[in-house]
Every structure is written in C-alpha cells, then in structure tokens.
Amino acid sequence: MNAEEIRKDFPILQQEINGHPLVYLDSAATSQKPRPVIETLRRYYESDNANVHRGVHTLGSRATEAYELAREKVARFIHAPSPEQIVFTRGTTESLNMVAYGYARLKLKEGDEIVLTPAEHHSNLIPWQQVARFTGAKLKYIPLQPDGTIRLEDARSVIGPNTRLVAMAHVSNVLGTIHPVREIAALAHANGAVMVVDGAQSVPHMPVDVQELDCDFLAFSGHKMCGPTGIGVLYGKRALLEEMEPTYFGGEMIDVVELYEATWKEPPWKFEGGTPIIAGAIGLGAAVDYLTQIGMDEIRAHDRRLAAYALEKLSSIPEIEVYGPRQGTDRGGLVTFNLQGVHPHDVSTVLDAEGIAIRAGHHCAQPLMRWLGVTATARASFYLYNTEADIDRLASALQTAKEFFQHAIG
C-alpha cells in the first residue's frame, strides 16, 4: 500500500492551511473522503435519486437496488451471515441507543448488571446509564491497568451470573487500546449476557469479522471510514434483531396498519422508519468498496506502523507525556498526549497555524480524563492517507509550540 498514491484520491488533502500543506491528523473524529465516494454521491443525486421501497418507477427501482446493494456490501465487509442483519442508522451513537432503548430497556430488570470499562466514549456509556435508570439494573466496570489496558482476570471477576449485557469499545478513541472483545464476548456468553461492541474506531481501521468475534451487536459510523456523515450501522444477531423493538415508528417500517394497531416489517427494515439515509448508505457502500480494494490488512499494518513511529517520535521530546499502551504494545492508529505546561487547546492552535489538524479536548470521554488525572489531552490520529512525513511535521511543530510557549512565558 502506497500512502503517497492514496493521498491523491483525497481532494481535500490537496490544499494549504495557513500557508502550509494540510496535515490531517484527526481521522478518529472523522475521516476524509476519497474521490470515488464523492463521485458516487454526485452520480446518485444526478441520475438515480428517488425514494426507496415504494413506487414502481424506474428511478425508484434504481435507488432501492443501490440502497440494498450497499447493505450487502457492508454485510460482506464485516462478514455478517446475511444483509438482513445490517441496520442502517445515523451513526454509532444512534446504533447503541437503539440497542439500549429497543432491547436492553425492555429486557433488563432490577438486580441485573451491565458491565462496561471506564474508557468508554460517552456514546457507549450514557445509553447504559439511562437503561440502568429506567430498569434498576446496575453498572459495573472492569478496571483499567496503568497503561489503559484491561486484564481478562479482572473481566472474569466483574462479569458474573447477574450480568445481562457487556458493552465495550473494540478500540479506545483516546488511548488506542485494543480490547480483547472476542474473549470478553465468550465470557459474557458463558454468563448468559449479550455482548455489544462499539466498533467506531476498529471497523474503519482493521479487518473485523463479527462471526469470529461472536459479538451480539456491533455499532459503527460511516464517516470515520471514508463514507459520508449521517450514516452508520448496527449489526445484530438475527434472533436478537427479531426480539428487539423498533425505537421509532412511521412510514417504511410497517407491515399492516389498522386504526388502533400496526405490525412491523422484518428486520432490518422495521428499524428504518421514515425515508432512510439513502445517499449516505450508497456512499458508505462506495467507501467499503474503496477500503476493500486497498485491503483492510494493509490499512491495519499501515496504521500500526504510523502509531509506532509517532510514539517513538513523540517520546523523544522530554516535555511530552504520552498516554495509553507503551511502545511495543499493539494499539490502534492514534496517539494521545500532552505537552507539559501547555494546554492542549493552545497546542492545537499552534499546530493549526502550521497547517496541522489534531483534536484537543476531552474526546467525549470525561470519566477517562478523570482517570488520567487531566482535564483535556491532545490526540493525533492516523489513516490510510497519512505518511511518516506527516508525523515528522507534527513532531517538529510540537518543538515549535514548546519553544513558543517557553519564550512567551519567559
């Protein structure tokens, strides 16, 4: 895989920001879009746009076919047994909320336990807090090791016969930790619990096989994997999707409607009330094609190489503290850090002046920030279009930031 060549597919990267060529290191927040995805959206709107699953005109058939083809592509991408197990949603947050409201809230009761880690993104934390609030179930946490990893022995002691649901990020959006979700899913199942995986940071970056992980639900977002914003996915095991209730109601999702009651379509359509995110799904299909053509193993290897290189470069600046797994431990393609004595917002502003985009803040993980003992951090995250040269630019701009603030502070 040649990142220099891949960069050419991304029009947005061919620009200068504040007089410097753009270095985009915020793909964990949202990825950039390659030309084939942008072209697919344009083509769809220019020649196929119509509503789906209704009407008998030609455009309607084309749009429906393209929409359902996207579902098949996504199913193949995560090795789902069938396309009917792919629900199109607005994103990871909506996918997780659908499981919380349409499944957990109806199935859990007082005395049941939901197991999480303190490293979860707010979107994989607050829905479960709500479930606990409404059902009387209790939240329990698998503790983190000092490097942010979790140990299976700790998971074994937290997950027990009262556990009904375990929810966990596959890859942490802050620490880059890769959680052993396959082993945790086995533990959950041994105790009769369902396993919900937040794949927002894993599905875009590594091969993910839902049958191999044996997870019950998997949630992820299209916009972090070269697709458009506003489209996401909920994968579920067939029996669970059948048990799960829709969370909103209206057109498209119904079977028979009477004056006083109605019945629903089969999954996944019963979860897709209203006009679905047609263009978004088709765009995601194009993104899946694009990533598949490059190869998820290749992308994973590239991310891993960049993360190791960034870790090495940043660790060589004594004023920089890096969080998460140390060098040599496998991690996702991101590095979270702080520059001593300089707030991450200030770091980010200085980097932006050099054309470098990073994320600064609490990364939607306030409990994890508290665990780290900081209020905010800076994060550089990588994707297939980043190169070692981008990381060299980052390291050199961090030197500039350090000197600038040392001088400014005097």
Place this chain on the structure above:
Amino acid sequence: MQLDDLYRQVIMDHYQRPRNLGELEHGTVTVDLRNPSCGDEIRLQLLVEDGVVKDVRFRGAGCSISMSSASMMTEAIKGKPVDEALRLSHTFRAMIRGEDVDTEPLGDLEALQGVSKFPARVKCATLAWQALERAVGSDEDASR
C-alpha cells in the same frame, strides 16, 4: 494567521501568574461553569455589597486564553458597580466578535482582541464573562 496576535505577553503573564486566584470566605455568590465541548471549567465567586463588586476570586482549569481572560476580568471588575461590570462584559464580547468598539475601558483585556481572528477560541475567552453574567443574573447566552 499570526500566533503573536493571539498570545500576547500580557496574556501569558496572567496565565502564568493568575490574579485573584482562590476562594472567598464570605462570597455572596458562586457560579460553576464549564464549557462542555472542551472541558474548560471555572468557579467564580463574588462579594457584592450595595451593588458593588467588593471582591472576587476564581479557580479553574483551562487553556491560556480562558484562564488569562478570567484573571484579567477579576482585576477589571473588582471595586466596580455591578452595572459597570456588565457594561464591560458587553464591550468585551463585542471586541471578541470582531466589532469595532472602544477598547479603552477594557485596559489589559484589550490584549485578547486577537481572539476574534481565531473563531475556535472565542468560547475560551468568554467563559469567565458568561460566569460573571450568570453571577449577577444577566446571562447573555442563557437569554438567547
């Protein structure tokens, strides 16, 4: 975009040596405010007597812009009548929005004028002022 426009010496001085840092033993009003999008937080305490800000303290965690703005604000409003402090707040916000205002009454705070060219940092600069407006019951953001 010039970094020196943003990070003026006086800002870094207040960031490094914040004035009126701490707690008031006999404060009349306390406001805790955070910027949920970035995690910056501030606790502002006022001692208001006869419509005058007799004393003021703050504590907080945040970037150089939010903390220096808080520090300079406390200096600017201490000893001032509440309505004058509020007028100052309106002038400050107008300056940060990039409007053409007389910055004379703002004193050192004029140093934060550069923030108007950094839209992502406007919320940092106005956090303390929002706390002030809330403390005296005139929250511009809340009434919008």
